[in-house]
Amino acid sequence: MSTGTTLPVLQAADFASDQEVRWCPGCGDYSILAQMKKIMPSLGIPREQTVFVSGIGCSSRFPYYMNTYGVHSIHGRAPAIATGLKTARPDLSVWVITGDGDALSIGGNHLMHAIRRNLDINIVLFNNQIYGLTKGQYSPTSPLGKVTKSTPMGAVDNPLHPISIAIGCEATFVARSIDVNIKHLGMVLKRAAEHRGTAFVEVYQNCNIFNDGAFAYATDKESKADTVIELEHGKPLIFGKNRDKGIRLHGLDPEIVELGKGVSEDDLLFHDEKAPEPSLAYLLSRMRHPEFPEPIGVFRAVDRPRYDDEVSKQIAAALAKKGPGDLNALFNSGDTWDIE
Amino acid sequence: MSTTTTPAGPSAPKGQPQRAETNGPAGQPGHKPLVELTSATVRFCGDSGDGMQLAGTQLTNTSALAGNDIATFPDFPAEIRAPRGTKAGVSGFQIQFASTEIFTPGDRVDALVAMNPAALVTNLADLNPGGALIINRDAFDEKGLKQAGYETNPLEDGSLKSYRLFPVDMTRMTRLAVESQGLGTKESDRCRNFFAMGLAFWLYNRSLEPTLRYIDEKFGKRPAVAEANRLALKAGYNFGETTEALPSQYFVPAARLKSGHYTNIMGNTALAWGLMAAAKLSGRDLFLGSYPITPASDILHELAKHKEFGVRTFQAEDEIAAVTSAIGAAYGGAMGITTTSGPGVALKQEAIGLAIMTELPILIINVQRGGPSTGLPTKTEQADLLQAIYGRNGESPLPVIAARSPADCFDVAQEAWRIATRFMVPVMLLTDGYIANGSEPWLVPDFNKLPKIEVKHPGPIAEGETFMPYARDEYLARPWALPGTPGLMHRIGGLEKQDITGNVSYDPLNHEHMVRLRQQKVDNVALAIPKQEVSGPPKGKLLVVSWGGTYGACLTAVQHAQSQGLAVAHAHLRYLNPFPSNMGELLKSYDKVMVAELNLGQLNMLLRAKYMVDTVGYNKVQGRPFSVAELVAQINELVK
Numbered sequence: 017m018s019t020g021t022t023l024p025v026l027q028a029a030d031f032a033s034d035q036e037v038r039w040c041p042g043c044g045d046y047s048i049l050a051q052m053k054k055i056m057p058s059l060g061i062p063r064e065q066t067v068f069v070s071g072i073g074c075s076s077r078f079p080y081y082m083n084t085y086g087v088h089s090i091h092g093r094a095p096a097i098a099t100g101l102k103t104a105r106p107d108l109s110v111w112v113i114t115g116d117g118d119a120l121s122i123g124g125n126h127l128m129h130a131i132r133r134n135l136d137i138n139i140v141l142f143n144n145q146i147y148g149l150t151k152g153q154y155s156p157t158s159p160l161g162k163v164t165k166s167t168p169m170g171a172v173d174n175p176l177h178p179i180s181i182a183i184g185c186e187a188t189f190v191a192r193s194i195d196v197n198i199k200h201l202g203m204v205l206k207r208a209a210e211h212r213g214t215a216f217v218e219v220y221q222n223c224n225i226f227n228d229g230a231f232a233y234a235t236d237k238e239s240k241a242d243t244v245i246e247l248e249h250g251k252p253l254i255f256g257k258n259r260d261k262g263i264r265l266h267g268l269d270p271e272i273v274e275l276g277k278g279v280s281e282d283d284l285l286f287h288d289e290k291a292p293e294p295s296l297a298y299l300l301s302r303m304r305h306p307e308f309p310e311p312i313g314v315f316r317a318v319d320r321p322r323y324d325d326e327v328s329k330q331i332a333a334a335l336a337k338k339g340p341g342d343l344n345a346l347f348n349s350g351d352t353w354d355i356e
Numbered sequence: 357m358s359t360t361t362t363p364a365g366p367s368a369p370k371g372q373p374q375r376a377e378t379n380g381p382a383g384q385p386g387h388k389p390l391v392e393l394t395s396a397t398v399r400f401c402g403d404s405g406d407g408m409q410l411a412g413t414q415l416t417n418t419s420a421l422a423g424n425d426i427a428t429f430p431d432f433p434a435e436i437r438a439p440r441g442t443k444a445g446v447s448g449f450q451i452q453f454a455s456t457e458i459f460t461p462g463d464r465v466d467a468l469v470a471m472n473p474a475a476l477v478t479n480l481a482d483l484n485p486g487g488a489l490i491i492n493r494d495a496f497d498e499k500g501l502k503q504a505g506y507e508t509n510p511l512e513d514g515s516l517k518s519y520r521l522f523p524v525d526m527t528r529m530t531r532l533a534v535e536s537q538g539l540g541t542k543e544s545d546r547c548r549n550f551f552a553m554g555l556a557f558w559l560y561n562r563s564l565e566p567t568l569r570y571i572d573e574k575f576g577k578r579p580a581v582a583e584a585n586r587l588a589l590k591a592g593y594n595f596g597e598t599t600e601a602l603p604s605q606y607f608v609p610a611a612r613l614k615s616g617h618y619t620n621i622m623g624n625t626a627l628a629w630g631l632m633a634a635a636k637l638s639g640r641d642l643f644l645g646s647y648p649i650t651p652a653s654d655i656l657h658e659l660a661k662h663k664e665f666g667v668r669t670f671q672a673e674d675e676i677a678a679v680t681s682a683i684g685a686a687y688g689g690a691m692g693i694t695t696t697s698g699p700g701v702a703l704k705q706e707a708i709g710l711a712i713m714t715e716l717p718i719l720i721i722n723v724q725r726g727g728p729s730t731g732l733p734t735k736t737e738q739a740d741l742l743q744a745i746y747g748r749n750g751e752s753p754l755p756v757i758a759a760r761s762p763a764d765c766f767d768v769a770q771e772a773w774r775i776a777t778r779f780m781v782p783v784m785l786l787t788d789g790y791i792a793n794g795s796e797p798w799l800v801p802d803f804n805k806l807p808k809i810e811v812k813h814p815g816p817i818a819e820g821e822t823f824m825p826y827a828r829d830e831y832l833a834r835p836w837a838l839p840g841t842p843g844l845m846h847r848i849g850g851l852e853k854q855d856i857t858g859n860v861s862y863d864p865l866n867h868e869h870m871v872r873l874r875q876q877k878v879d880n881v882a883l884a885i886p887k888q889e890v891s892g893p894p895k896g897k898l899l900v901v902s903w904g905g906t907y908g909a910c911l912t913a914v915q916h917a918q919s920q921g922l923a924v925a926h927a928h929l930r931y932l933n934p935f936p937s938n939m940g941e942l943l944k945s946y947d948k949v950m951v952a953e954l955n956l957g958q959l960n961m962l963l964r965a966k967y968m969v970d971t972v973g974y975n976k977v978q979g980r981p982f983s984v985a986e987l988v989a990q991i992n993e994l995v996k
């Protein structure tokens with residue numbers, strides 16, 4: 017993606033478009049936008065090489081606010097549009113911005129297939145556990161019993177967990193962050209951008225209008241040290257205000273243990289984002305509040321062939337074997353005859 | 357032309373029987389009378405596992421190489437593997453070959469090769485009285501007869517006496533012929549279609565060479581199978597030659613087609629090649645997003661083979677991903693295409709609306725089949741015209757064009773792309789199962805002489821200058837700005853846009869302006885397409901209007917009427933939205949207008965609504981093409 021010439025030094029402000037940002041005041045989306053603009057200059061990719069693709073929903077307004085190329089498409093289809101774009105133009109840096117409804121309801125099929133193809137794209141899912149744009153119906157990530165306009169007696173369908181879904185789809189990069197945890201969010205977005213293959217990032221995003229405080233347990237200053245655990249590659253899983261608690265494996269299940277009383281750091285589960293099998297990442301994705309602290313950070317980061325690369329390689333191989341296509345030769349490839 | 361009104365072939369030989377020197381496969385001169393015909397229509401039919409499509413294809417290629425004009429009609433069973441010997445599993449392949457120009461595979465057949473009772477019972481009605489009926493007698497056992505619903509054996513009960521019946525022990529003789537190769541019974545029986553081919557080749561005095569070459573190519577790696585097929589083919593040929601069963605041979609001389617270099621081409625192949633040509637002519641990389649669906653999948657298969665042309669095919673997870681990936685590719689500057697059939701178009705329509713709104717050029721190819729819903733997947737129909745023109749939410753116009761024959765698909769593919777890029781619109785291209793699988797001789801073009809397709813992209817602009825993604829050119833097209841171009845960063849999407857700036861706009865007057873603008877853009881296509889031509893008198897008693905795959909049958913029927921001295925003309929429409937600019941005037945130049953379509957009158961409705969002309973529909977919705985005879989009857993009815 018290097019152009020070979022010296023790149024002008026860009027600032028976050030250079031990535032802001034001239035459009036007025038129209039999310040509700042206080043919406044978590046603002047913070048995600050700010051972090052995105054902040055990491056962009058550090059990627060060394062010119063603005064014109066970057067494309068943001070989105071579907072429908074509050075989060076999907078995102079491309080309008082970036083001074084890059086962008087497509088605000090139709091509900092659920094952003095991963096498929098990005099797939100076509102990246103396959104046709106492997107030179108571009110392609111981001112998909114989506115929400116819990118967009119990605120996991122109407123667009124579930126495209127999300128699943130984009131991830132398993134492992135195109136070199138980044139998918140950021142803003143999870144606010146609600147339909148914001150349509151004014152407050154429950155979403156596929158809303159918890160059981162959630163009372164909304166469309167579920168006055170509470171939701172009776174089981175929620176999906178985006179990270180578990182992504183891992184089930186053979187994702188090569190899976191991470192989670194939180195809208196207000198801006199440093200961590202910036203780090204996760206940057207790592208996603210640098211991953212070669214489909215990078216899937218779930219961001220806990222507060223919808224202060226229709227689902228305020230859905231992630232309060234994870235953002236509250238008092239409680240977050242006990243409800244969130246930060247994953248670091250090669251490090252033991254430790255959490256708590258005094259960093260005195262950890263996660264240990266008991267058979268195939270995680271358990272919370274207190275450090276000290278006969279339990280040392282070495283007894284804890286060590287995070288390995290590069291584990292070839294996704295079992296550990298999946299196990300971590302099942303750790304939920306309130307039973308467990310919820311992991312944030314990179315769950316999984318492994319290398320596997322990328323769809324866009326493989327398509328280009330097949331073209332190169334065909335060219336090497338057959339030479340550049342000759343249409344006249346093709347037209348005459350069957351039996352032919354002449355009429356005088 | 358072989359129509360029911362001018363029958364030809366073994367059932368009604370034309371011209372004097374004549375003796376001629378012919379050479380059998382072993383080089384012996386033939387010893388039976390050779391009857392010259394202007395055309396012949398042959399149908400192979402049997403179980404879907406009997407290799408009837410291959411038999412038909414071989415006779416087609418051989419006849420094409422012999423210089424005949426040809427037209428074919430493969431007829432697939434609905435089920436992929438219905439139980440053996442049942443009526444549901446019958447597969448057929450019909451071919452007409454002629455020494456004159458022909459436009460249809462023929463209404464009725466002069467020779468029917470039926471491999472089992474189920475094939476006989478489902479196809480017999482199409483055989484001309486007096487036609488040759490070649491039967492695999494071995495399949496007419498108790499079980500086979502029962503499966504076909506025969507109470508008595510038709511080979512013995514006299515019910516076939518109006519045909520020239522040739523029962524042949526094909527299974528037994530094939531087994532004997534291939535015995536030396538040591539194959540099992542099942543494998544030996546698979547050679548039966550080559551025996552049937554050999555017999556048909558003898559009957560029409562065809563060379564075995566092209567099929568022997570095919571066997572070498574196809575089965576070269578399995579010498580015993582290759583040899584068995586060769587032996588079966590020759591055994592079939594020799595059976596015709598040596599036994600007394602078949603009294604004479606027929607001969608259809610070369611046609612006087614326009615001089616040039618020909619190959620035999622199927623509609624789906626011609627379409628794929630036309631798309632590849634269009635990509636090259638416009639300097640674009642071809643991207644196809646497609647989900648497998650009958651009868652369109654062969655376009656995907658064909659394009660997937662040609663990666664050395666830079667073709668990128670993407671087998672999507674569903675129809676929606678197929679079209680949206682094409683939109684993504686188009687945004688990136690590729691030639692974005694999606695191929696499908698009617699049910700697939702239904703799923704794609706929201707996304708097609710997005711392409712209309714974002715004013716991106718993509719091609720949507722609908723190989724129509726019988727509907728609604730899953731309908732008749734393997735049968736032909738033209739009932740998606742209104743879906744193509746109107747089947748989306750909002751005012752969402754797009755140009756719609758249709759191919760008329762297998763070879764025409766090549767030209768129409770390029771025309772569709774020319775319109776899409778010139779006007780920055782998605783274009784819907786309609787073909788149908790009949791032309792997709794049918795084949796005809798194709799005057800092979802020289803790629804270097806095909807007209808270029810001009811495509812422009814705006815270049816970079818400096819910091820501080822503003823780019824207007826919805827600026828307009830003289831045709832109202834907006835610029836196709838490509839990601840990667842410095843300074844042109846812009847956002848497009850499905851929300852209504854302000855003209856010129858491309859910013860999201862909820863302004864009521866801007867919305868009406870944009871709705872009218874998108875309509876005008878499509879209307880402007882009429883400025884760039886040729887006027888509608890007619891074949892026949894410029895005014896008169898009757899104008900027959902048709903579109904799509906019914907071209908051959910309608911033209912043949914009109915030519916027949918003209919040969920009877922009737923003032924009948926034919927207008928076959930390639931451009932269905934918008935119509936050519938002279939369409940109204942044309943319709944008003946005839947006393948009557950008949951609109952023939954394989955639907956309940958969709959084009960007819962459009963023409964009546966737009967031009968207020970009292971046209972009459974002629975409609976058929978049976979999953980089958982028009983026969984020339986029924987069109988001729990209708991024309992006679994209208995002009996009498």
Ligand code: SF4
Pocket residue numbers: 038039040042043044045074075144148149222223224225226
């Ligand atoms: S509705 Fe909720 S998610 Fe949407 S912009 Fe407002 S606060 Fe944000």
